[in-house]
Amino acid sequence: MNIGEIARRAGVSRSTVSYALSGKRPVAADTRKRIQDVIDELGYRPNATARALKEGRTRTIGLVIPPAGNRLTHMQLDFVASVVDAAAGADLDVLLSPSGGDHDRSFERLVSESRVDGVILMEIRLQDARVDRLLRTRLPFVGIGHTVDDAAMCWIDVDYAGLIRHTVRHLADLGHRKVALISRSPELVAAGYGPALRARQGFTAALGERGIDGVEVACGDDARSGQECIENLLREHRDLTAVTTVNEAALPGIQRALADAGLRVPQDFSVTGVAGRLWTEDFRPPLTAADGPAHDMGEQAVALLIERIAAPQTPPRHILLAPPVSLRSSTGAAPARR
16 A cells, blocks of 8 residues: 555545655645544554655655767667656656766755755766765765675666676687677767676676677667667677677667678577567567666666665665566577678
8 A cells, every 4th residue: 555545445546645645745635634533544654764754855856868860779768767657656756867978067066955865876987076076975875887896785686797797608609719799889888887797797708608609789779779789890800600799779889780691590690699678579579678677677776766865874775687588589590601
């Protein structure tokens, strides 16, 4: 039972129920009685976290997103939607704030002007000044990703190293002897973007374990860049028979370039990686991949942040998600050497 159900049964808004419980704003006596009658009927008791949140200053959390000029991937958009839904379920508002480049002032205002009770920070770098800033201010926050020195921060992340390692092992077991990793944009890789660099770690480890060759390429987060990457790889590495990727936005271009080259998937060339479900299902044939757990990440990030707001002195929690690699139809036995 939650505030939304109480509001529905009492015929009032969620905010009215919140105000009646917290006393932060006046509520008409008959409305308050109607709400209390529903609460008594249902036996609703706010938990400790909810009670602590009622003492918050704003009942708003900040979600720090990439700069507005950067097109978000589908997995990132799913994550944002999941955070907004989970926050609404906890009777919290979400303030979106871009970060990076010309938007650093926006992030600073979010941190320094008491606009929010806590922050969810996307796109973590291995060395990230925003994390250091949040730790200094003691504003509760949760990172989507984690820095190298992550002991002091609370975070949730995808095990990109382990998942890419798994996909390369899968390709090697199918007989592929040269594999490419199509990573994220050159700018993100150069900036120390966590998923890209951890994917590299897993890629390198799997190559060594299986004794196969590999090449890594940075790729812009769009279909055209994906197409150009494959065209260049096929021209420069004629013995390449498979790719794995953490760049879901490049997948349509990857598919187009392979078709233009007359290569059938998976008979002539295999493709795998980590991507949002929409991309895996739209790929032809369906993509063998670990489906990005954007929805679970959003829900758990909000829950973690609520914990931090309610009990900021508790030790930081670290959650590493490792969704299974679903074997679909885009990977197959390595072709005879061309």
